[in-house]
Amino acid sequence: MVTREEILDIALLAKLSVDEEKLDELTKQMMDIIAFADTINAYEGQTGEFDNINGLSNVFREDTVVASYPREQILKNVDGGENGFFPVKKKM
């Protein structure tokens, strides 16, 4: 069971604004999604066979060095970093 309040909580965490008139529809959709997961859970482990989801295997790259990115680019998202490092915010 999913409540309208839980949908509002999730929306808040996801930083989404939800219209009041959409709330019932979203609550129902969330319940459907969880019910689907339950269906999968009920099935899981019954065959014991490994399910190779997409049928693909052994996609590899060779062990050949490719140039790394310039450090300025690597540190771009942390305002250039500090002395070449990523600084970590205190109290993670």
Added chain:
Amino acid sequence: MREYELVAGLETHVELSTKTKIFCGCTTAFGSEPNTHCCPICIGLPGTMPKLNRQAVRYAIMAGLATNCEINPIAKMDRKNYVYPDLPKAYQISQYDRPLCSNGYIQLQNGRKIRILRIHIEEDAGKLVHERGDTYVDYNRGGVPLIEIVTEPDIRSIDEAIEYVEKLQLIMRYIGVSDVKMQEGSLRCDVNISVRPKGAEQLGIRAEIKNMNSFAFMQKAMQYEFERQTDLLESGEQVVQETRRYNTDTGETEPMRGKEDAHDYRYFREPDLVTIETAPQEVEQIKAALPELPDAKFARYTEAYGLSETDANILIKYRRVAEFFDAAAKLVQTPKTVSNLIITQIFRRLSTEEQKEAFEIVVTPQTLAELIALRESGKINNNLLKSTLEQMLDTGKPVAALIDEKDLGGVDEATLREICRQVVAENPAAVQDYRGGKEAAFKALIGGVMKATRGKANALQATEILKSLL
């Protein structure tokens, strides 16, 4: 006080010597400027796709085969979720329920087998640097391929734990998948340790000690932890299941965090990487290409070459030494002479473990064998063998340049016979002793001949002549 028994299992992380990281083409070179071996894949930017390094898989399979594991025909990668700044994606790509290798073992000298539960591949995390209360991250190490080798709780003493790690290190060095340097962090050990009353069946509650980076620390940390847990049980308290770290300043282990169970990591299949399938033929090919391993070498040295267990152990301890010994032993009649010269004379010049490991000497197995052949044919004696080897080690000159024709059998039979007569005449006491049945007295006579010829006499010939005179 009751007697308690230590029970330990080890998780060993070994950094693989691939040229590139496990999921991208950045170099794995050690010791560069921070964050210069990085790309969007290994710093975990959204939208990037990992691509598995073929060589990392191959190395892991080699490690599995060298430790008697089964290679699983189907393996997959999983995400292990935890939040820590050294892990930019907030999950580590590892293997959960389908690792590459399972069910192996390493056998110790006392005959006990330490079972290996599994070997899986995963990516290393970055390195945190703490400075004046601030923390910085270097992601150069992030994404370097690791194998984690997990044992069953089969270890019963600190000595066994250390022997296990040393042997694992040796095997990895032989197969060349890692340089396994504890001080550089390319081999790191976590020890799960518990105690129980001696004779008890049930395992005690364990604590995990993280990141042992030297044998000395490992020894001290395990000793401390064994005593701590024994004291707790003796005073009727319980051991708490937790992760602890060894504080090198206090010599004590201290709690880090509660020990996670698998469900805390919310493992799930890595959707960006496909299944790894390994065909039996491929496993056979890799197995066939493995070099001779330390156990097999030990057996060959002691059985086929008749070396003592002590000597065999010294030779196999260093891969290059063993290779040198093998190459020279093949060329001579007395492999034991090769072993003796390496262990006594050559090792005297290589005092550190690193020097023995590198085994950089100017003498080749061929030139050493040439020299030994002269000794075997009786053309030179032991003293000349040793002094010539010293000169060879100093100068790198070939045998022919150091021992000239005059030295080789330079004493003709008539002269030798005359010298032998003199020696017999000058040593009546030794002659009498020998005739009285003292075999040892003969050595004094041979010694006399050698002294008179300055070591140039053919020992076999001299023995024959002396015996005919006596």
